[in-house]
Amino acid sequence: LIDQTKLPAELITIKVKTVQQLREAIVSLKVRGAPLLGAAGAYGCALAAFGSTFDDPEMLLEELDLAGDSLRSARPTAVNLSWGVRRALSAAKGHNSVHAIREAVLEEAKRIAEEDVAINRTIGRLGSRLIESGDRILTHCNAGRLACVDYGTALGVIRSAVEEGKKVSVYACETRPLFQGSRLTSWELSEDGIPVTLICDSASGLLMRRGMVDKVIVGADRITRDAVFNKVGTYTHAVLARAHKIPFYVAAPISTFDLEHVEREVKIEERDPDEVRRAGDLTISPPFVRAYNPAFDATPMELVTAIITEEGIFRPPEMPRVL
């Protein structure tokens, strides 16, 4: 895995050998991004399968269930992680040897990773129809290559538009508290030569009021029938986009949808208040001050212009038919 906490200063990869190590890497956001967490969840089950000392298939399946629970709980709001675990566990069923279970889980993890790249390319190709040459696009957090196995969802749409010869520039919101916009989005777009300008999250209102933003595109961590869950701050941009009559697009694979729940049933992960009290190693507030650090927010469907998936573009309340 690329250790995403070290970017942009260092591009280093880490080897993860156990479920515990993977769980720690997910909690600490070394590996992050909704689609990538789907693949990571499945590979985590493969690690559990190959690491197990059980030689009884039933016992191994029980151990895999426990490993799946542990992985899922690392980021409870991100639905793709659960989805990847579930696919791997389903693939594990119905085999009568430990060897066959291991192979099936690993194959499923590899399949998810391969599919993810193809899905992102399709999302990009479909979504780029919404982009016109000259568009200045605001995005939040990182829904790019780093958040996926490759290519990206929101940034995949932008990459596709650029590949088709459209001139596009991007405003990357820095995304406090963990600066995924500064550290990841501005880095990966710069690497590709796509013009990108970094802004503080709260400046998005000023940019929209000045007519500097044509479209907003973000990724998603979970999509219920009534809301899009994504990095905290997304809802703020969505309200501003509506107030300024700017289209607000969400780009995400079908695996991000959760039509079994509605907004009020989804618990939003709260992370360590120190992420707000500090910026990296820098202490920026009195050490004992209270801080509130929700990792995600929910944008009601009424504010979403369209959701771009590999199965087509949907304008809420319309939802993908495959679900």
Add this chain to the structure above:
Amino acid sequence: LIDQTKLPAELITIKVKTVQQLREAIVSLKVRGAPLLGAAGAYGCALAAFGSTFDDPEMLLEELDLAGDSLRSARPTAVNLSWGVRRALSAAKGHNSVHAIREAVLEEAKRIAEEDVAINRTIGRLGSRLIESGDRILTHCNAGRLACVDYGTALGVIRSAVEEGKKVSVYACETRPLFQGSRLTSWELSEDGIPVTLICDSASGLLMRRGMVDKVIVGADRITRDAVFNKVGTYTHAVLARAHKIPFYVAAPISTFDLEHVEREVKIEERDPDEVRRAGDLTISPPFVRAYNPAFDATPMELVTAIITEEGIFRPPEMPRVL
């Protein structure tokens, strides 16, 4: 002066002996806050008057004009700075000795500082009528004791409400890029024992959607007939407040008003992009990525519920009669 860039880690004061030193302290935000800049501007003229080697009153007045221009240009959007300089320069006129000019300028600077405390107390007393016990108030940047000679404008209203026995709690937005909310507001409210919770700027939408905010109160750097200029991010909170039917109050002395200009005529100060590319000494983005760093934004009067001044509370488009 308190060196506000060192808070909350260290509470240290610095001695400023020349106009150049004061200008540097203003540019680097060692001294900041609209009302405080009014007093600083006047004291800067006093420094120029006492530091001058001219013994001709006319020559001294010309030197003071130049010193005033230099000070004003340090923060062009903040109107109180110009106002303080203008008051000091007016006081300098009509004297026929260098000695008399010096004394007049210094007296005027002292008067501004004394008046500022009284004005803030009045703003607090009047504004606290708008606050009910139990209110959870969101604020942005620092419009507190540190931004003024003492007491504060937006935080003065909160202090007055607390002094009257109302139970009030505050959400302090951290205020990227320079963290005045984390470093200053959370520190000064904690010192006073007023409950304060720090949040990332972009989380204000989530809080409002969850019904966690009853009122928004901010300060101002300039108030034209059509807009309130304040720290970047203020407009974003104002749009959100309107969308959630939450009152949006501005607390500022009459010296913040500039009815000679309208929004489109006011240039918004752009600061060093490194403030966005970095967090303190921490590099959080690729070093050459473009960044856009407007220091202020403009909130149109339609979004302002009321402006709290020492001359009363005004509901736009109503403006103070003294102007």
